[in-house]
Amino acid sequence: MTLLRSWVKSANVPQCPFPLNNLPWGVFSTADSPARCGVAIGDAIVDLAACEARGLLDAGGTFARPQLNDFMALGRDKWRAVRQRLTELLAEGGDDSLPLVPMAQAQLHLPIRVTEFTDFYASKNHAFNVGVLFRGPENALPPQWTHMPIGYNGRASSVVVSGTPVRRPMGQLAGKDGPEWLPTRRLDLELELGAVIGGNSQMGERLSVEQAEDLIFGYVLLNDWSARDVQAWEYQPLGPFQAKALATTIGPWIVDQQALEPFRCEGAQRDHPLLPYLREQRPGFYDMTIGWTMNGQTMGQTNYRVMYYSSAQQLAHHTSSGCPMRVGDLLGSGTISGPTPDQTGALLEMTKAGTSPVTVNGQTRLFIEDGDEIALFAWAEGKDYRIGFGPCSGTVTPARNES
Numbered sequence: 001m002t003l004l005r006s007w008v009k010s011a012n013v014p015q016c017p018f019p020l021n022n023l024p025w026g027v028f029s030t031a032d033s034p035a036r037c038g039v040a041i042g043d044a045i046v047d048l049a050a051c052e053a054r055g056l057l058d059a060g061g062t063f064a065r066p067q068l069n070d071f072m073a074l075g076r077d078k079w080r081a082v083r084q085r086l087t088e089l090l091a092e093g094g095d096d097s098l099p100l101v102p103m104a105q106a107q108l109h110l111p112i113r114v115t116e117f118t119d120f121y122a123s124k125n126h127a128f129n130v131g132v133l134f135r136g137p138e139n140a141l142p143p144q145w146t147h148m149p150i151g152y153n154g155r156a157s158s159v160v161v162s163g164t165p166v167r168r169p170m171g172q173l174a175g176k177d178g179p180e181w182l183p184t185r186r187l188d189l190e191l192e193l194g195a196v197i198g199g200n201s202q203m204g205e206r207l208s209v210e211q212a213e214d215l216i217f218g219y220v221l222l223n224d225w226s227a228r229d230v231q232a233w234e235y236q237p238l239g240p241f242q243a244k245a246l247a248t249t250i251g252p253w254i255v256d257q258q259a260l261e262p263f264r265c266e267g268a269q270r271d272h273p274l275l276p277y278l279r280e281q282r283p284g285f286y287d288m289t290i291g292w293t294m295n296g297q298t299m300g301q302t303n304y305r306v307m308y309y310s311s312a313q314q315l316a317h318h319t320s321s322g323c324p325m326r327v328g329d330l331l332g333s334g335t336i337s338g339p340t341p342d343q344t345g346a347l348l349e350m351t352k353a354g355t356s357p358v359t360v361n362g363q364t365r366l367f368i369e370d371g372d373e374i375a376l377f378a379w380a381e382g383k384d385y386r387i388g389f390g391p392c393s394g395t396v397t398p399a400r401n402e403s
Contacts, residue, residue, distance in 0.1 A: 002382065004019065022040070025253070026038055026252050037064075050099035056089065072112075109252065120331065129344065154332070155248075160250075161249070162392045165397045193290065195216050218259075227243040255387060264283060268308045287304075296375075318331070
């Protein structure tokens with residue numbers, strides 16, 4: 001597919017993250033109007049609530065609401081119909097009277113009310129690298145890892161939108177004479193892709209991989225902030241808890257599955273066939289550059305196709321027990337890492353558990369310091385256009401040290 005040209009001139013600029021081919025969904029407000037739903041196009045936002053009020057779109061009045069959940073609940077047919085109508089209105093020769101808001105004049109908000117958050121562990125490179133650090137290469141991967149997606153249930157309440165400051169957490173850390181109460185010394189990021197669930201499943205119902213993919217509304221960038229020293233002390237026997245509850249930053253724009261369809265591709269090579277309920281009829285991965293920066297310096301960059309389990313496989317496995325899914329559920333892919341150190345998606349890997357410093361703008365780092373800004377980026381590259389995700393960043397503020 002080539003660039004779809006729009007009457008919004010900025011959408012036709014090479015490497016613009018939001019061409020007509022993209023049209024990601026979000027929520028924004030302006031100085032004189034409350035939060036409502038919008039779509040990014042070039043350097044502007046289509047005010048979907050205003051479009052609906054003018055009769056240009058039909059979404060049951062859901063676009064005037066400060067989150068996309070009610071629109072998502074209308075179902076896939078409605079998502080596609082509205083997207084198709086917007087494509088027609090924004091194309092060259094379309095309706096150039098559409099209500100647009102300059103991106104620079106808008107405040108972006110969480111695009112969804114996050115119902116539940118589950119984080120997975122689906123990059124074999126990441127799982128192996130971390131396993132080597134703590135168990136050696138012979139026992140790096142747990143025996144079940146190549147048979148099923150591994151995950152844990154996180155906190156929906158601490159999911160925040162890009163630009164929200166992240167406070168360094170206090171926590172119990174292992175000391176020489178027992179636990180100590182200190183600010184985390186090993187604050188880390190995790191470069192991830194988040195799948196936004198746009199439909200419901202019933203308790204006791206199991207979804208096939210194909211049914212699961214139909215429930216995915218789109219994708220966001222996701223940083224699952226992690227306190228590694230807190231995690232090391234608390235994680236046995238039940239896994240991550242407070243080390244992962246401090247914050248999860250997501251981008252403000254949800255990239256529609258349809259926008260990524262031209263980039264569908266195979267993922268990592270399988271060690272052996274999966275059980276039938278996890279097998280895909282077509283690959284669920286995307287040829288997409290993804291990476292992260294610290295204080296403006298690119299630190300790691302890889303491709304999403306290195307992943308071992310797709311979001312649809314993760315969702316199918318999530319429902320395999322009959323666990324019900326709901327509109328607004330968020331699934332984190334797990335840290336996305338390639339095979340080499342400069343392709344890793346976490347400082348834990350990059351610094352070999354804090355034993356090998358990295359240089360950031362002339363300063364050494366093992367983990368994230370107060371004042372550091374972590375930003376994620378991603379795009380899929382077409383012949384003459386990009387599908388971008390927009391910003392996903394957070395700056396760390398000092399701990400509130402109270403006993």
